[in-house]
Amino acid sequence: MSRSARALGGFVAAHPVLVIVGFFAALPFLVPYKSLATQMLVYGLYAIGFNLLYGYTGLLSFGHAAYFGLGAYGTGIVLARLSVTSLWVGLLAGVALAAVAGAVFGFFCLRRRGIYFAMLTLAFAQLMYFIAFHAADLTGGDDGLRGIPKLPLGLLGWSVPVSTPLAFHYFALGWVAVALFGLRRVLDSPFGAVLLAIRENSDRAAACGYDVTRVKLLAFVFSATLAGLAGALDTLRLTVVPVESLYWTTSGQAVIMTLLGGAGTFFGPFVGAATFLVLEDRLSQLIEAWPIVIGLIFMGFVLFLPKGIWGTLLAGLPAAASAREPAAS
Amino acid sequence: MAELTLTALGAQLFTGLVLGGILVLLAIGLSLIFGLMTVVNFAHGAFYMLGAYFGFFVLGFTGSFWAALLVAPVMAGIFGLLVERGMIRRLYGRNPDDPLLLTFGLSLVLVEGVKVIWGKVGLTLDPPRELASVVDLGFMLFPQFRLFIIAVTALVLVGLWLFLEKTNVGLIVRAGSRDPLMVRALGIDLGRVWSLVFGLGIAMAGLAGILAGPLRGVYAEMGTEILIESFVVVVVGGMGSLPGAIVAGLLIGELVSLTTYFAPKAAEIVVFVFMALVLLVRPSGLFGEPGLAE
Numbered sequence A: 001m002s003r004s005a006r007a008l009g010g011f012v013a014a015h016p017v018l019v020i021v022g023f024f025a026a027l028p029f030l031v032p033y034k035s036l037a038t039q040m041l042v043y044g045l046y047a048i049g050f051n052l053l054y055g056y057t058g059l060l061s062f063g064h065a066a067y068f069g070l071g072a073y074g075t076g077i078v079l080a081r082l083s084v085t086s087l088w089v090g091l092l093a094g095v096a097l098a099a100v101a102g103a104v105f106g107f108f109c110l111r112r113r114g115i116y117f118a119m120l121t122l123a124f125a126q127l128m129y130f131i132a133f134h135a136a137d138l139t140g141g142d143d144g145l146r147g148i149p150k151l152p153l154g155l156l157g158w159s160v161p162v163s164t165p166l167a168f169h170y171f172a173l174g175w176v177a178v179a180l181f182g183l184r185r186v187l188d189s190p191f192g193a194v195l196l197a198i199r200e201n202s203d204r205a206a207a208c209g210y211d212v213t214r215v216k217l218l219a220f221v222f223s224a225t226l227a228g229l230a231g232a233l234d235t236l237r238l239t240v241v242p243v244e245s246l247y248w249t250t251s252g253q254a255v256i257m258t259l260l261g262g263a264g265t266f267f268g269p270f271v272g273a274a275t276f277l278v279l280e281d282r283l284s285q286l287i288e289a290w291p292i293v294i295g296l297i298f299m300g301f302v303l304f305l306p307k308g309i310w311g312t313l314l315a316g317l318p319a320a321a322s323a324r325e326p327a328a329s
Numbered sequence B: 001m002a003e004l005t006l007t008a009l010g011a012q013l014f015t016g017l018v019l020g021g022i023l024v025l026l027a028i029g030l031s032l033i034f035g036l037m038t039v040v041n042f043a044h045g046a047f048y049m050l051g052a053y054f055g056f057f058v059l060g061f062t063g064s065f066w067a068a069l070l071v072a073p074v075m076a077g078i079f080g081l082l083v084e085r086g087m088i089r090r091l092y093g094r095n096p097d098d099p100l101l102l103t104f105g106l107s108l109v110l111v112e113g114v115k116v117i118w119g120k121v122g123l124t125l126d127p128p129r130e131l132a133s134v135v136d137l138g139f140m141l142f143p144q145f146r147l148f149i150i151a152v153t154a155l156v157l158v159g160l161w162l163f164l165e166k167t168n169v170g171l172i173v174r175a176g177s178r179d180p181l182m183v184r185a186l187g188i189d190l191g192r193v194w195s196l197v198f199g200l201g202i203a204m205a206g207l208a209g210i211l212a213g214p215l216r217g218v219y220a221e222m223g224t225e226i227l228i229e230s231f232v233v234v235v236v237g238g239m240g241s242l243p244g245a246i247v248a249g250l251l252i253g254e255l256v257s258l259t260t261y262f263a264p265k266a267a268e269i270v271v272f273v274f275m276a277l278v279l280l281v282r283p284s285g286l287f288g289e290p291g292l293a294e
Helices: A005-015 A014-030 A032-054 A065-080 A087-109 A114-134 A165-188 A191-202 A204-209 A212-238 A247-261 A270-288 A291-306 A309-318 B006-037 B044-062 B063-084 B097-116 B144-166 B168-178 B182-186 B190-216 B222-237 B242-262 B264-281
Strands: A152-155 A158-160 B134-136 B141-143
Touching: A005 A014, A014 A032, A014 A165, A032 A165, A032 A191, A032 A212, A032 A270, A065 A087, A065 A114, A065 A212, A065 A247, A065 A291, A087 A152, A087 A212, A087 B063, A087 B264, A114 A247, A114 B141, A114 B222, A114 B264, A165 A191, A165 A212, A191 A204, A191 A212, A204 A212, A247 A270, A247 A291, A247 A309, A247 B006, A247 B097, A270 A291, A270 A309, A270 B141, A270 B264, B006 B044, B006 B144, B006 B168, B006 B190, B006 B222, B006 B242, B044 B063, B044 B190, B044 B222, B063 B190, B097 B222, B134 B144, B141 B144, B144 B168, B144 B190, B144 B242, B168 B182, B168 B190, B190 B222, B222 B242, B222 B264
Parallel strands: none
Antiparallel strands: A152 A158, B134 B141
């Protein structure tokens, strides 16, 4: 490898948050339409949240739709039903709702390990879906929650409009940058090391004196918070909350995106989300049954490329680029 | 709240038994497959759906519901066996989540594939003419076909019990789910037993599908919600426990049926509330052993 390529690899590995933010700052000008870039950003964040639990802690959640959807509904209900006019309050309400739900459901789901955990997370997400479906007065039920206003962002006394696609993209990017920075700090901290220890051998981590259940619950809540932020941003992007945002297919999207990109890597979820959305965008124009192709590609990855696109790339690179990147198991 | 009469209550209890029977057929297959090879089959609901579609296909071909009832589960079972042989087998010894992920992908492909072949609109599957009328149970009238579902479920359970307890292969299955290494050390080819049990579990799912088709309609997504309910049954009953799957399946069937009667909107929710309560009191499920499958 040439020296400049190695230097680039080193930079990417040393400043992952900067690289992602820089990339997404330029992305709206590289894709056919700007909302695709924002979609990649928001779903990438959603997959990042899922990846914190699956890729770094080894807990396979099949119910992240609950946190994405509650983030979406929390923001939507506060803005559309309670007539709150502050974008800050709306966003934070959604994120807080997702975090609280993560704490409650996490408590239940973490009573069982392994396979049960996946089933339990799925069951609780489905519970939320049915509640949203039936509580039509509050959620709009089957029609989804409509009438979410496009509000300007109040910033130090200024009122910044974020309603154009490009302005909203940078607004969302600001939030994602904060989330990624926080995530990076957590992963680099001793707490992050304990997460990896739990993934590799939960019993041994417990024997070392770590309160494994508490650490897992914290990871669960953090993961739910990230998914909730993604859901809240998606609500502002769409100005509508479809009831499907709580359906299990939304949970499946996080799984597919993360696995395609590479579980347990920092960039993987974004690579996976971008790949998934581009595939969806292209395939749905070509054939009606495009989910078959997505399903087959996903099966191919599970069978032959379990490290995903980014994880496989990393495994093929020399240590320079992968030194700071915790490799997928 | 609807007025409570003994007849109406009896009807709901019997309806609950029918739903419970279908859940038991699905949950036992899941539990059996998991108990032996620690694979969570996420495509179980898709195979349930395939059973109904295969039944529709055979019915259209032969004109006989009875032929469909016999052939469709076999077709589903062979399909399942091939899936185990061709794909899931590659994943043994890897991350225990991998088979779940693979079968999740498979379920997407099957659900969309069925839409391509049979169309997006649901199909109707009529019960056989011999079972189209009602039976007088003394205190109420009950559709024959629903009674038939209860009978078939009971028959399959007795057959499965005989297979597991009285045959040599059943002995290997039981031993293999307890200590596969030891069974292999005794010179037994567990791989063939795995394929067989996987096929058997799928055939039971297919049977549940063709039985449920005339009641609940045949459509591509028919398997997804009942799959999640079956997961709840397995969690409540205790993973890998066959008596647990039966008791929990019937309990949840009754619970859903009675809630549908008293508070229809809560029927889909009560299942999950019940599961949360069981988990609080007995984290390993009603019949589960602590520590199994963790």
